[in-house]
Amino acid sequence: MSIQRPKGTQDILPGTVEKWQYLEDTIRTVCREYGYEEIRTPMFEATELFQRGVGETTDIVNKEMYTFLDKGERSITLRPELTAAVCRAYAENKLYAWPQPVKLYYIGPMFRYERPQAGRFRQFHQFGIEVLGADKPVVDAEVISLVWTLYQRLGLTGLEVHINSVGCPTCRAEHKDKLLEFLKPHSHELCRDCQDRLERNPMRILDCKNPSCQAFTAGAPTTLDMLCPECKSHFEELQELLKAAGVVYKVDPRLVRGLDYYRKTAFEVLVEEIGAQSAICGGGRYDGLVAEIGGPPTPGIGFAMGMERALAAIEVQNKMPEFEKAGYAMIVALGQQAQRHGFAWVSALRKAGIPASIDLLGRSLKAQLKAADREGVKYALILGEEELNKGMAILRDLRVGEQEEVALNQVVSVLKDKFGEGVNA
RNA sequence: GUGGAUGUGGCGAAGUGGUUAACGCACCGGAUUGUGGCUCCGGCACCCGUGGGUUCAAGUCCCAUCAUCCACCCCA
Numbered sequence: 001m002s003i004q005r006p007k008g009t010q011d012i013l014p015g016t017v018e019k020w021q022y023l024e025d026t027i028r029t030v031c032r033e034y035g036y037e038e039i040r041t042p043m044f045e046a047t048e049l050f051q052r053g054v055g056e057t058t059d060i061v062n063k064e065m066y067t068f069l070d071k072g073e074r075s076i077t078l079r080p081e082l083t084a085a086v087c088r089a090y091a092e093n094k095l096y097a098w099p100q101p102v103k104l105y106y107i108g109p110m111f112r113y114e115r116p117q118a119g120r121f122r123q124f125h126q127f128g129i130e131v132l133g134a135d136k137p138v139v140d141a142e143v144i145s146l147v148w149t150l151y152q153r154l155g156l157t158g159l160e161v162h163i164n165s166v167g168c169p170t171c172r173a174e175h176k177d178k179l180l181e182f183l184k185p186h187s188h189e190l191c192r193d194c195q196d197r198l199e200r201n202p203m204r205i206l207d208c209k210n211p212s213c214q215a216f217t218a219g220a221p222t223t224l225d226m227l228c229p230e231c232k233s234h235f236e237e238l239q240e241l242l243k244a245a246g247v248v249y250k251v252d253p254r255l256v257r258g259l260d261y262y263r264k265t266a267f268e269v270l271v272e273e274i275g276a277q278s279a280i281c282g283g284g285r286y287d288g289l290v291a292e293i294g295g296p297p298t299p300g301i302g303f304a305m306g307m308e309r310a311l312a313a314i315e316v317q318n319k320m321p322e323f324e325k326a327g328y329a330m331i332v333a334l335g336q337q338a339q340r341h342g343f344a345w346v347s348a349l350r351k352a353g354i355p356a357s358i359d360l361l362g363r364s365l366k367a368q369l370k371a372a373d374r375e376g377v378k379y380a381l382i383l384g385e386e387e388l389n390k391g392m393a394i395l396r397d398l399r400v401g402e403q404e405e406v407a408l409n410q411v412v413s414v415l416k417d418k419f420g421e422g423v424n425a
Numbered sequence: 426g427u428g429g430a431u432g433u434g435g436c437g438a439a440g441u442g443g444u445u446a447a448c449g450c451a452c453c454g455g456a457u458u459g460u461g462g463c464u465c466c467g468g469c470a471c472c473c474g475u476g477g478g479u480u481c482a483a484g485u486c487c488c489a490u491c492a493u494c495c496a497c498c499c500c501a
Contacts, residue, residue: 004492007492007493058499058500059498059499059500060499060500063426063498063499064499064500081500081501110501112499112500112501114498114499114500115426115427115496115497115498116493116494117494117495117496117497118494118495118496119500119501120499120500120501121501124501125501126501127501128501193497193498204499209497257500259500275495275496276495276496276497277499277500277501279500279501280501281501282500282501303501304501305501306500306501307501308501309501310501332459332460334459364454364459364460365459365460365461366455366459366460366461367453367454367461368460368461369460369461369462370460370461370462371461372461373461373462374461374462377461380460380461382459382460384459385459386459394460396460396461398461398462401461401462403460
């Protein structure tokens with residue numbers, strides 16, 4: 001096997017696509033119920049969009065982007081996430097002129113250059129939503145409640161919804177000062193990673209998993225401690241609304257999301273059972289991002305859900321439904337003459353809305369029936385020389401094991417009858 | 426980028442230096458001429474990720490390389 005798929009990518013084969021389709025269908029249903037509409041943006045964008053939109057200090061921009069020059073010497077990047085792109089589309093297509101807020105969702109592949117592991121891929125899929133043009137806490141609550149509803153619909157249990165507020169630029173700056181003040185004396189005792197973070201993004205030290213760092217930061221001021229009145233009441237109102245909606249959540253003051261654009265609300269949904277990469281969903285508010293990209297000042301909030309991780313969770317919790325193979329009719333033709341007739345009959349059946357197939361390998365009767373049986377075929381229509389001469393066909397019910405002769409000109413109506421309402425369902 | 430584990434037919438899996446590389450599943454064919462699901466019989470790896478090396482002899486030892494998996498960083 002000389003050529004294989006690129007590292008961190010997957011082939012989704014029959015037998016597995018059904019699961020994806022199920023997930024996608026469930027997502028679309030919930031989005032429809034919530035009044036969200038789908039948006040599709042390019043798989044690649046100008047590199048600058050992500051540099052500005054996601055943030056120069058983030059790992060995504062620093063080490064995880066698939067970036068290349070196209071033939072016109074433009075720097076292009078395979079989308080590592082979609083929030084920035086959706087904001088770009090909002091500004092570029094002047095969606096701010098539409099009735100606000102604009103409620104969007106997307107489903108599709110994202111690309112990040114990372115070492116793959118359980119729950120992490122170079123090409124992975126996200127479902128996400130973005131609400132643009134609304135800044136009230138109800139929006140935050142609706143977004144979180146949509147995720148909550150989706151997981152319930154999928155039958156998932158034991159999920160933890162963590163919420164936090166990282167404040168606005170004003171209170172965040174204040175927090176940063178206080179935090180540095182607190183950490184400086186301990187700086188040499190922090191782990192090597194946190195030493196770096198001290199320079200780069202001190203807030204992230206708060207969610208360092210290193211036990212000793214956690215010990216040092218136990219009493220550190222959190223963003224919650226420093227919220228300005230506006231941010232504070234926003235966060236409080238959000239919690240009231242979540243309670244009202246019956247969403248079970250946990251306030252996690254140490255929840256800090258990796259992307260630069262977050263303001264106020266940040267949240268995550270965790271599932272422990274799926275491995276080290278347990279964040280199944282992450283999101284938050286990003287007022288200011290649209291303006292950053294060149295649009296009018298526009299508040300926004302959204303989240304992204306890892307579909308591979310969601311599928312993993314559904315799988316470990318045994319919540320994946322069984323997918324039965326769709327029953328169809330199989331034309332079993334014997335000999336060239338019969339095959340020609342049979343070929344015409346498959347077309348006729350299909351035209352009548354009855355799913356039908358015919359042997360494509362020129363196999364023996366026995367082999368054809370065996371294959372039909374394996375594929376879960378309900379009815380086999382056997383056409384041989386004898387039958388053709390009589391203008392008949394044998395209709396065999398493979399489930400029951402009984403058969404009868406049917407006049408060829410009645411085949412369609414008889415089968416239509418047998419398949420009943422299931423045909424077009 | 427760092428660390429660990431693994432690498433035998435489509436899949437799972439034996440093989441602890443020495444003749445023709447077990448077995449199970451799957452697949453293909455057959456068991457009186459045109460009938461599936463059970464059973465029985467038969468077939469299916471010039472070769473053990475790749476390249477070197479050690480040895481009279483290697484799937485079995487050594488080195489390198491590649492790939493996959495898991496973990497770290499970080500994230501969905």
